[in-house]
Amino acid sequence: MTTDVFLDNQSFLMLALDHRQSFKKILSPQNFNLLTKEKIINEKAKIIKSLFPYLRGILIDVEYGLPAYKLVDTNLSKPFLLPVEESGFLEENGERLTKIQYSVADLKQLGASGIKLLLYFNPFLKSSKYQLEIAKKVLLESWQYDLPLFLEIVTYQHEKTLNKEENFVVESVKRFLAESIYPAVFKLEYPGSEEACRQITSLLKNIPWILLTRGDSFLSFKHKLYFAVKNGAAGFLAGRALWQDIITKNKEEKEKMLAEVLPQRFLEIKEIACQR
Numbered sequence: 221m222t223t224d225v226f227l228d229n230q231s232f233l234m235l236a237l238d239h240r241q242s243f244k245k246i247l248s249p250q251n252f253n254l255l256t257k258e259k260i261i262n263e264k265a266k267i268i269k270s271l272f273p274y275l276r277g278i279l280i281d282v283e284y285g286l287p288a289y290k291l292v293d294t295n296l297s298k299p300f301l302l303p304v305e306e307s308g309f310l311e312e313n314g315e316r317l318t319k320i321q322y323s324v325a326d327l328k329q330l331g332a333s334g335i336k337l338l339l340y341f342n343p344f345l346k347s348s349k350y351q352l353e354i355a356k357k358v359l360l361e362s363w364q365y366d367l368p369l370f371l372e373i374v375t376y377q378h379e380k381t382l383n384k385e386e387n388f389v390v391e392s393v394k395r396f397l398a399e400s401i402y403p404a405v406f407k408l409e410y411p412g413s414e415e416a417c418r419q420i421t422s423l424l425k426n427i428p429w430i431l432l433t434r435g436d437s438f439l440s441f442k443h444k445l446y447f448a449v450k451n452g453a454a455g456f457l458a459g460r461a462l463w464q465d466i467i468t469k470n471k472e473e474k475e476k477m478l479a480e481v482l483p484q485r486f487l488e489i490k491e492i493a494c495q496r
Contacts (some may be wrong), residue, residue, distance in 0.1 A: 221364060222368065222404075223334070223368045223404050224403060225277070225299040225405065225427070226276055226277040226299055226333070226334065226368075227276065227345070228276040228494075229494050230253065230454070230496075231286060231454060231455040231493045231494050231496060232276070232277070232405070232454055232455030232456065232457065232493070233274075233275060233276040233277075233429045233455055233456070233490050233493055234275060234276060234277045234278060234279060234301075234429070234430075234455070234456065234457040234458070235267075235268070235271055235275045235277075235278045235279065235284050235357070235376055235457075235459070235462070235486075236278075236279045236432070236433070236457045236458060236459030236460075237264055237267060237268065237280050237281075237288075237459065237463075238279045238280055238281040238301075238303050238330060238336065238459075238489045239281070239307075239459060239460070240281055240283065240284065240307035241307050241308060242307075243260065243263075243264070243284070243458070244260065244374075246460070246464050246467060247259075247260070247467060247468075249265060251454065252411070253327070254435075257283070257284065258465060259488050260284045261287045261288045261291070262291075263288075263467055264280075264284055264285055264288035265289075265291040265292055266288060266467075266474075266478055267463050267466075267467070267482070268280075268288055268289055268292045269292045270478045270479065270482045270483060271296070271462075271482060271483060271486050272292055272293065273483075274486045274487060274490065275299070275486065276299075276485060277298060277300060277333070277334075278298060278299075278300045278301070279300070279301040279302075279303070279336055279370075279457055279459075280300055280301070280302065281303060281307075282302055282303075282327075282330065282395060285427075286300075286330065287361075288493070292378070294479060296331055299330060299333035299334070300331070300334075301332060301333070301334045301335065301336045301370055302322070302327040302330060302332040302335065302336065303321075303322075303335075303336045303337070303338065303356055304320055304322050304323070304324065304327065304335055304337050305318050305319065305320055305321060305337060305338050305339075306318075306319045306320070306321040306323065307316045307413055309340050311447070312347070314342075314378050314379065314380075315342070315346065315347035315378065316342075316346050316347065316376060316479070317341035317347055317350055317351070318337075318338070318339050318340065318351060318354050320354065320357075320358070323361065324358065324361035324362055324364070324365045324367060325361075325365060326425070327367075328365050328367055331369075332367065333367070334367055334368040334369070334370055334404070335358065335367050335368070335369050335370065335372055336364050336369075336370045336371075336372060336407070337346050337355065337358045337369060337370075337372065337403075338372040338374065339351045339354065339355060339371070339372065339373055339374070339474060340361075340374050340375075340376055341373050341374065341375055341376075341387065341392050341395075342375060342376055342377070342390060343375075343386075343391040343394075343395045344380070344381045344384055344386075344391075345378055345380065345381065347388055348395060351393065352396065352399050352401065355396065355399075355401050355403075356401060359371075359401060359402075359403060362403075362404075368403075368404030368405065369403040369404055369405075370403065370404065370405045370406075370407050370430075370457070371392070371394070371396070371401070371403035371405070371406055371407065372407035372432060373389070373392050373394070373406065373407070373408055373409075374409060374432075374434065375388040375389055375392055375409065378380060387411055387412060387416050387419075388436045389409060389410075389411035389412070389416065389420070389483075390411055390416055390419050390420060393406065393408070393423055393424065394423065397423060397424075400479055400491050402427060403427070404427075404428075404429050405429065405430060405454075406420075406424060406427060406428070406429040407430055407431075407432050407457055408420065408429050408430070408431065408432065408433050409432055410431060410444040410448055411433070412413050414447050414450070414451050416470040417448050417450075417451035417453065418451045418452060419449060420452070421451060421453075422452075428454035428455075429452070429453055429454060430444050430453060430454055430455045430456055430457050431448045431449075431453050431455075431456045431457075431458075432442060432456075432457055432458075432459070432461075433443065433456075433458050433459050433460055433461035433462070435461070436460075436461045437461060438461045438462065438465075438485055439466075440461070441458065441461035441478070441489070442461075442488060442489055442492065445489055445493065445496025446492050449493055449495065449496050450496075453496075454493075454495040454496070455496075456493055458486075458489060460483050461485065462482060466478060466481065466482055470475065
C-alpha cells in the first residue's frame with residue numbers, strides 16, 4: 221500500500237475530475253438533467269487530454285471519468301483514484317451524511333491505484349461520529365486490498381455551531397487522529413492561515429496532506445496553494461479551480477483555452493508544489 225506511483229519529486233501533482241452532479245450543473249446550469257452520458261464523457265475526455273502530459277495522477281469517477289480516461293489513453297498508463305462514495309450527501313436536520321456506493325474490492329478490480337473517500341464534516345455535530353465510522357470502515361477495506369486511501373474532508377457550517385470560534389479544518393483533523401484514522405493522504409481545504417497550515421503539518425507528522433480547490437477561482441487557489449506548500453502541504457488534487465470557467469465557454473473559445481490556458485494553469489501550480 222503505497223502512494224509512490226502518485227508522486228513526482230515527492231509532490232502530489234494531481235487532477236480532480238470525479239465530479240458528477242456538479243460537473244453536469246457547470247456544463248448546463250438550466251438543463252443539466254438532459255445531458256447525455258456521451259456528452260459528459262466527451263467533455264471530461266477533453267480536460268484529461270489537455271492535461272495528460274503534465275499530471276502525475278488523476279481522480280476520476282466510475283460512471284463518466286473512467287470511460288473518458290479510456291478515450292484518452294486505452295492503456296490507463298497513469299495511476300488513478302476512484303471514489304467509494306455516492307455523489308453528494310444525505311441530509312438529516314441540516315447535517316450531512318455520506319453514503320457509500322462501491323466497495324474497495326470493486327474499485328481495485330476496475331484498476332484503481334488508490335481510493336478516495338469524501339466526507340462532509342462538522343467536528344461539533346452528532347453526525348461526526350457516523351462519518352468517522354464510515355472512514356474507519358473504508359480505511360480497513362483499503363488496508364485489506366492494499367490500496368492507499370486519500371481521505372477528503374470538507375467542512376461545513378450549521379446553525380448549531382455558528383458560535384464556534386475554533387478552526388473547523390484543524391479540529392476535524394484532530395478528531396480523525398483521535399480515532400486512530402490514519403489514511404495514506406489527507407486531502408484538505410485551505411485552513412485559513414499559515415499558522416493553521418503549520419498546525420496541520422505538525423499534527424499529521426509523517427502523513428502527507430494535499431490541497432483541494434473547493435470551487436475556488438484559479439487565482440485564489442494558486443494563492444492558497446503557495447502558503448499551504450510553504451507550510452507543509454505535499455501538493456494538490458486540483459479540480460474546479462482549473463477547469464470550471466473553461467468548459468462553460470463557446471466551442472471555439474473552449475478549444476483555445478483547453479489547448480493553452482489549462483496546461484499553463486497546471487504548470488503554474490506544479491511549479492509552486494515542487495518548491496517544497
